[in-house]
Amino acid sequence: MKKYFSMFMIVMLCLLMLSACSQWTVEYKEPSQSLTEATQSNSIGKSHYPLTLTVYDDAGKEVQQTIEKEPKRIVVIGQGFAEWMLAFGEEKRIVGLAYLDKSFSEYEEQIKKLPIITDMWPSKEAILKLQPDLIISMSSAFQKERIGDISFWNKRGIPVLTGINYTTGRTIDSFFEDITNLGNVLNIQDKTEAFVDKQKEQINDIQTKAVLAKDKPKVLLLGTSGETTYYYGPTLCLIDEMIEGAGGEYIQVSKETYVEMSEESILSVNPDKIIITGFQKSDSEALIKQYLNNPKLKNATAIKNGNVKVVEYTTAVRGSLGLTDLYKDVAQYIHPELFKGE
Numbered sequence: 001m002k003k004y005f006s007m008f009m010i011v012m013l014c015l016l017m018l019s020a021c022s023q024w025t026v027e028y029k030e031p032s033q034s035l036t037e038a039t040q041s042n043s044i045g046k047s048h049y050p051l052t053l054t055v056y057d058d059a060g061k062e063v064q065q066t067i068e069k070e071p072k073r074i075v076v077i078g079q080g081f082a083e084w085m086l087a088f089g090e091e092k093r094i095v096g097l098a099y100l101d102k103s104f105s106e107y108e109e110q111i112k113k114l115p116i117i118t119d120m121w122p123s124k125e126a127i128l129k130l131q132p133d134l135i136i137s138m139s140s141a142f143q144k145e146r147i148g149d150i151s152f153w154n155k156r157g158i159p160v161l162t163g164i165n166y167t168t169g170r171t172i173d174s175f176f177e178d179i180t181n182l183g184n185v186l187n188i189q190d191k192t193e194a195f196v197d198k199q200k201e202q203i204n205d206i207q208t209k210a211v212l213a214k215d216k217p218k219v220l221l222l223g224t225s226g227e228t229t230y231y232y233g234p235t236l237c238l239i240d241e242m243i244e245g246a247g248g249e250y251i252q253v254s255k256e257t258y259v260e261m262s263e264e265s266i267l268s269v270n271p272d273k274i275i276i277t278g279f280q281k282s283d284s285e286a287l288i289k290q291y292l293n294n295p296k297l298k299n300a301t302a303i304k305n306g307n308v309k310v311v312e313y314t315t316a317v318r319g320s321l322g323l324t325d326l327y328k329d330v331a332q333y334i335h336p337e338l339f340k341g342e
Contacts, residue, residue, distance in 0.1 A: 048187050055150070055162040058139045063150050065159040067134065070187055075117075075127050077137035077147065080320060081163070082114060083107045084182060087321050088191045096130045098122040099141070101314070106322075121146045134159055134185070138166035161185050165238075165318045172241050175319035176200070195321075202324040203245065206331050206339075210247035213335050219248045220271035220302070222261060223313075224278070224287065231265075232277070232317070233257035239275065239316040239330065246331035247338070248273070263296035270300055273307040273334065277316050284310040309333050 051067045075096040076082050085091050086107045091114060100119040105111065117126050124147060127135065135153060139162040142150050150160055161181060164174045176196045183192025221239060223230045231253045234240035240250040251269050253259065266274075274291065278284050288308050297303045315326045332339040 051184060053161075053181060053184065055160060056139055056164060056167045057150055057162070058143055058167065060139075060168050065150075065154075065161070067159050067185055069133070071134035071185065073130065073132045074134045074136060075122075075130055075132040077122065077135065077141045078163075079105060079111065080314060080318070081136050081138075082111055083321060084179070086110050088182075088186075088188060088195075090186055090188065093186070095132060096122070096127065098126075099137075124148050124152070128156070132158055134161065136161045136182075138163050140166060163318075170236055170238060170318060172203070172238055172319070172323070175238060175323065178319075199324050203327055206324075206327055207245045209338055210245060210331060210335065213247035213338060216247060216249045217272040217334055218251050218269070219243045219273045219275060219334065220251045220253075220266065220269060221316075222266075222274060222276050224276060229261045229266075231256075231259050231261045237277075237317045238319050238323070239277075239311065239326070242327045242330045243275070243334065246327070246334045248330075248334040263294065266297060267300055271302045272305075274300075274302045274309070275316075275330070275333075276308065276310045277313040278310040307333075 049067060049069050053065055053067075054062050055065050057063055072093060073095045074085075074093045075098070076085060076094050077097075077099045079100045082091075082094065082097050083105060085094055091110070094114055096117045097111070097114045098117040098119070099121055100111070100116070117130075121141065127147065135147075135158060137147075137160070141147050142153075142160065142162065144152075150162075153160055163169075163178045164181070165171070165178050169175065169177070176199070179192050179196055180189075183189045221232050221237065221243075223232055233254070233256065234250060234252065236257050243250045251271055253261070253265065253269060276287055276291070278287055287310050291297060291308045292303060292306060294303075302308060311326060311329070312320075312322070314320050315322050328339070
């Protein structure tokens with residue numbers, strides 16, 4: 001009897017175990033698609049940091065910077081960088097803005113609403129008080145007599161992002177590299193890549209059309225500072241690439257990158273067209289008249305034909321979000337027969 005009772009208990013125990021396993025199998029559910037996607041997305045976001053990139057100090061020396069996590073509190077020094085942040089919808093990250101160059105900006109009203117520290121160089125103390133996790137600026141800001149060098153901030157756990165086009169660049173490619181670096185540091189590559197791709201496509205369209213030009217006008221770029229006129233070498237600006245890409249010839253006056261230009265110097269190269277970098281847009285008409293009405297320049301081909309144009313300084317020299325707009329404007333100025341209505 002005991003033997004049968006033991007066998008019965010064993011059978012019952014096995015049945016109970018099978019029943020429990022069966023219930024667990026039925027109740028288990030695979031993770032939902034949305035949860036899986038959210039987990040993957042979160043994982044991708046975290047894997048982007050830490051991020052290490054190369055920046056340049058004011059002497060053009062390479063410095064490695066590591067961004068440990070996504071920056072949330074950014075001090076921006078330089079109006080151009082503030083415009084980039086606004087254009088890409090990242091202005092909420094800005095906890096302090098300084099050094100406004102007061103050049104023309106379509107973002108002027110939005111800039112006024114940002115937390116402005118000063119329109120000049122800010123003090124180290126003013127920046128530290130804001131507890132930033134990133135500083136974005138031109139490399140020239142990082143001097144001991146200005147806001148302190150890069151090592152000063154790194155020793156305090158604050159990385160920096162410097163614009164290549166302010167130091168070692170001054171080319172269209174390095175301008176795009178600055179935009180790409182910003183996208184990587186802020187983890188907004190989708191926005192910055194879309195911008196760069198569109199700009200490159202528009203530039204390619206201009207260059208393709210410019211190949212059809214039958215002549216190559218000589219173009220002289222001049223900068224003004226008070227009553228003094230300067231020549232800009234191609235290493236000091238971007239507009240030389242625009243002039244060449246639009247079917248013109250960028251006149252190289254000297255091997256020097258930045259030299260003073262007299263009326264006699266301008267006459268000696270006799271440009272077909274003159275482009276002047278104007279720091280303030282409102283001064284354009286007065287600046288053009290200053291050249292057209294100068295009796296010492298009356299025999300220059302550009303003056304005879306009234307071919308004097310003023311362009312915005314920042315975009316022409318180191319680039320801005322309006323890069324392709326200026327490129328189109330320059331192309332229409334150099335070859336109006338090819339770019340009517342552009």
